[in-house]
Amino acid sequence: MPKKLPASIWLFLYILFGLFAGFVVTNYAPYLYDLRTANQILLTLLLGVWLVWRWRKGNSLPHMPLTIPLLLVLCWWLMSDALSMDPRMALERTWTGIVSTMIFFALVELMRHRQQRRTVIEALFATAMVILAMTLLELANYAFGLGILANSTYSWLAYGLPARWPVLVMAQPNVNMLAAFCVMMGTLSFGWGLAARQIARYMLWFLGLLFLLPLPMTYSQSGYVALAVAAGTMLLFWLWHHPAVQRIPGQTRSRLIILGTLGAALGALAVAYLFADSRSDLWQAALQMIAQDPLTGVGYGLFGHGLRAVDGLRYEHLDHAHNLFLNITAETGLIGLGLVLWVGVALVRVGIRHWQQTSGVERIKLQAVIAALVAFSFHNLADYLSNPTLVLIVAVLVAYIVAEPILEESAEVAYATTPPIRLLPLALAGLLALYAIAFVPIHQAYAHYQASIRAKTMETALAEIHTAISLDPSLRLYQAEEAYLLGPLALADTTRRDDALAAYDAVLAQQPTWAEGWLNKAALLLDDERISEALAALEQAAQVDASGAAWLHWARLSEQYNTSDQETIISAYVHSMAESEPQVLPLASFWQQTPLRQTALERFAATQPIDVQYRIWQAHDPSRLAALVPQTPHTSGEYWIVGEWALSQGDVDTARTAFADAIARSHQDSYYISLASTYTDLTPEAELALIHAQQMFAYMDVNRLRAQWADDPDDRLNALLAAVPVYAPRQYFAQVLYDRSGAFDIPPQMRLPGPADAALQPAFDALPLLEAQKRTETIGLLWQQVMNVAPFNDEVQAIADALNMN
Numbered sequence: 001m002p003k004k005l006p007a008s009i010w011l012f013l014y015i016l017f018g019l020f021a022g023f024v025v026t027n028y029a030p031y032l033y034d035l036r037t038a039n040q041i042l043l044t045l046l047l048g049v050w051l052v053w054r055w056r057k058g059n060s061l062p063h064m065p066l067t068i069p070l071l072l073v074l075c076w077w078l079m080s081d082a083l084s085m086d087p088r089m090a091l092e093r094t095w096t097g098i099v100s101t102m103i104f105f106a107l108v109e110l111m112r113h114r115q116q117r118r119t120v121i122e123a124l125f126a127t128a129m130v131i132l133a134m135t136l137l138e139l140a141n142y143a144f145g146l147g148i149l150a151n152s153t154y155s156w157l158a159y160g161l162p163a164r165w166p167v168l169v170m171a172q173p174n175v176n177m178l179a180a181f182c183v184m185m186g187t188l189s190f191g192w193g194l195a196a197r198q199i200a201r202y203m204l205w206f207l208g209l210l211f212l213l214p215l216p217m218t219y220s221q222s223g224y225v226a227l228a229v230a231a232g233t234m235l236l237f238w239l240w241h242h243p244a245v246q247r248i249p250g251q252t253r254s255r256l257i258i259l260g261t262l263g264a265a266l267g268a269l270a271v272a273y274l275f276a277d278s279r280s281d282l283w284q285a286a287l288q289m290i291a292q293d294p295l296t297g298v299g300y301g302l303f304g305h306g307l308r309a310v311d312g313l314r315y316e317h318l319d320h321a322h323n324l325f326l327n328i329t330a331e332t333g334l335i336g337l338g339l340v341l342w343v344g345v346a347l348v349r350v351g352i353r354h355w356q357q358t359s360g361v362e363r364i365k366l367q368a369v370i371a372a373l374v375a376f377s378f379h380n381l382a383d384y385l386s387n388p389t390l391v392l393i394v395a396v397l398v399a400y401i402v403a404e405p406i407l408e409e410s411a412e413v414a415y416a417t418t419p420p421i422r423l424l425p426l427a428l429a430g431l432l433a434l435y436a437i438a439f440v441p442i443h444q445a446y447a448h449y450q451a452s453i454r455a456k457t458m459e460t461a462l463a464e465i466h467t468a469i470s471l472d473p474s475l476r477l478y479q480a481e482e483a484y485l486l487g488p489l490a491l492a493d494t495t496r497r498d499d500a501l502a503a504y505d506a507v508l509a510q511q512p513t514w515a516e517g518w519l520n521k522a523a524l525l526l527d528d529e530r531i532s533e534a535l536a537a538l539e540q541a542a543q544v545d546a547s548g549a550a551w552l553h554w555a556r557l558s559e560q561y562n563t564s565d566q567e568t569i570i571s572a573y574v575h576s577m578a579e580s581e582p583q584v585l586p587l588a589s590f591w592q593q594t595p596l597r598q599t600a601l602e603r604f605a606a607t608q609p610i611d612v613q614y615r616i617w618q619a620h621d622p623s624r625l626a627a628l629v630p631q632t633p634h635t636s637g638e639y640w641i642v643g644e645w646a647l648s649q650g651d652v653d654t655a656r657t658a659f660a661d662a663i664a665r666s667h668q669d670s671y672y673i674s675l676a677s678t679y680t681d682l683t684p685e686a687e688l689a690l691i692h693a694q695q696m697f698a699y700m701d702v703n704r705l706r707a708q709w710a711d712d713p714d715d716r717l718n719a720l721l722a723a724v725p726v727y728a729p730r731q732y733f734a735q736v737l738y739d740r741s742g743a744f745d746i747p748p749q750m751r752l753p754g755p756a757d758a759a760l761q762p763a764f765d766a767l768p769l770l771e772a773q774k775r776t777e778t779i780g781l782l783w784q785q786v787m788n789v790a791p792f793n794d795e796v797q798a799i800a801d802a803l804n805m806n
Contacts, residue, residue, distance in 0.1 A: 059422065067105075073101070144156075753792045
């Protein structure tokens with residue numbers, strides 16, 4: 001039994017486990033596969049030993065109202081996996097849900113013992129305080145300019161508060177999860193403080209304030225809603241026993257609470273809908289997925305797969321619905337949602353019963369736990385909070401509610417009430433063992449997949465990926481990697497072209513939302529002069545690709561080979577510009593290379609806000625700019641236009657005033673860059689503007705200006721090299737769909753045209769300096785970088801020819 005070890009030892013072990021699950025796994029397991037493997041081994045051993053030990057003792061799982069519905073949830077997950085979009089990945093991801101459920105069962109059993117109950121709560125607070133300390137350290141890093149993290153070398157004390165708060169990600173992977181952590185632990189600390197005495201009360205309240213301190217820096221509206229719900233829940237508990245409220249019949253009070261809860265839920269949904277456009281799109285996509293698979297869903301953990309199928313790649317970086325309940329229904333169907341609601345109803349009934357049975361200090365603590373869980377539930381109306389930190393906190397809080405304390409701290413008494421189904425622990429241990437056996441070839445296959453990515457020759461890479469496929473044949477990622485590797489070989493050796501195309505066809509038949517696959521296939525077909533088939537592949541890519549590349553190259557090839565009418569081609573060009581905006585504006589010289597592109601640019605520009613029009617014609621036709629300057633500016637964009645025009649006319653004072661007015665209305669990195677460009681030297685004012693722009697990650701523009709002002713030749717060259725645009729390869733296919741690293745890029749002839757010529761000027765300026773220093777290798781790397789980012793720029797290609805790089 002756990003109580004045989006000293007409480008201090010158990011506290012230490014629980015804290016270690018909490019830090020491992022709540023911080024290490026949360027932050028690094030998604031990116032470090034070896035850590036994920038270590039986590040699987042550790043949890044399999046710990047839970048397997050616990051389950052076998054219970055079976056050997058003749059005990060089943062903890063007896064509570066949640067046991068049966070939770071077991072049914074586990075069974076349904078496994079059943080729905082078999083009917084899912086990708087059974088292989090659904091089963092792999094279901095392991096996380098199974099293990100989380102078993103951890104909850106273990107926590108319930110531990111917290112039946114009063115000493116262990118206290119120790120687990122102490123460990124929870126200790127773990128949370130470490131995570132809080134890391135968050136506050138990250139905040140201090142920015143405030144004092146400690147330089148521990150990137151973009152944190154400027155002290156707020158010296159340069160003032162940033163225009164935008166930094167995103168705190170050191171302790172939690174994203175701001176919404178950090179907001180949920182802050183609200184739950186802040187609520188728990190405040191509630192525990194109400195139950196404490198004297199100095200302990202004020203210490204806990206101060207701790208609660210510290211937990212809430214990072215909340216404003218999360219920019220999470222749903223976090224604020226959750227905090228309001230937590231405060232409202234605590235207030236409801238206080239009002240319930242207020243003499244004035246006591247005059248209202250109990251049933252009436254209950255009905256009012258139910259109506260208030262529904263109203264608050266609708267309000268939370270309305271807030272999320274109004275303040276975040278992507279959420280409404282994701283909710284509609286989830287509803288489409290539910291309509292297509294209402295009973296079984298797309299599969300556990302496969303929301304990202306389903307999202308691509310119904311909505312293309314607009315949100316290819318997301319794998320959840322930003323709503324827990326829609327996410328559950330989309331993944332496991334209405335049956336899965338019904339089972340989860342059964343668990344929720346059972347929890348509410350147990351919570352009410354235990355609240356009625358407690359009093360004094362214990363009731364106050366229980367109220368704080370309930371308030372934290374209610375806040376978490378409301379937060380999940382606008383987010384999907386499932387990382388290990390939050391799951392662990394929720395598991396502890398739910399176990400605190402449902403665990404029936406044992407009157408006598410005796411092992412015999414503790415297990416006397418267990419149900420007679422004594423084989424359940426052994427069955428669950430067997431399930432863990434099956435997963436452990438399956439993970440062996442899975443991990444071996446991943447090692448070979450990584451070796452294929454790191455291989456120095458294409459033949460070695462192919463041999464490695466073939467080994468990975470033989471070990472884990474049902475993981476579609478490896479077949480995609482094989483096709484991706486065959487592509488370059490087929491471009492160099494026409495005898496391998498049929499093999500490459502067949503490999504792409506096989507993968508795309510199973511994974512039709514792989515936009516990179518369609519674009520690479522189109523490149524192969526184009527190189528083989530099979531134009532109609534290349535256009536068909538681009539049409540398929542256009543159904544899912546959200547970057548605009550598919551429509552762009554469909555229009556380019558249709559124009560080049562005259563396979564469609566001019567109006568259709570122009571519309572395709574406009575559509576590609578609309579898809580790539582605002583991340584990539586049509587500023588490249590590519591858009592001036594043919595009359596049809598010029599017409600498409602005219603049409604697209606006419607539909608854009610005035611500041612976007614100004615940026616477009618600033619790059620393509622400066623003679624149009626005077627007509628766009630507003631006489632009486634009102635918006636931030638209009639003030640920016642006034643400043644840009646004044647600066648182009650040499651009126652620096654007017655430009656600075658206009659840029660300051662634009663910044664006062666909206667903190668945009670380009671506004672700070674424009675303000676800094678009004679100075680001819682690195683004055684304190686210019687430095688401050690650059691710092692604000694750099695804090696918004698405008699590194700290239702910042703370095704471009706620093707290069708202009710640099711006195712030292714080496715400093716100027718380094719700044720120029722840092723100002724050259726960088727091409728970012730696509731990477732979400734492997735990460736979102738398969739939880740693995742990998743970048744499936746597209747060839748240059750299928751990429752977007754790139755930035756404006758002015759953005760490439762640092763590369764042109766750096767080239768002669770590098771030639772003078774005879775840095776041949778650096779020249780090659782620099783121009784390859786430029787060719788990657790601007791594949792259709794004629795001047796770039798001419799220099800590449802001169803350097804013998806084509």
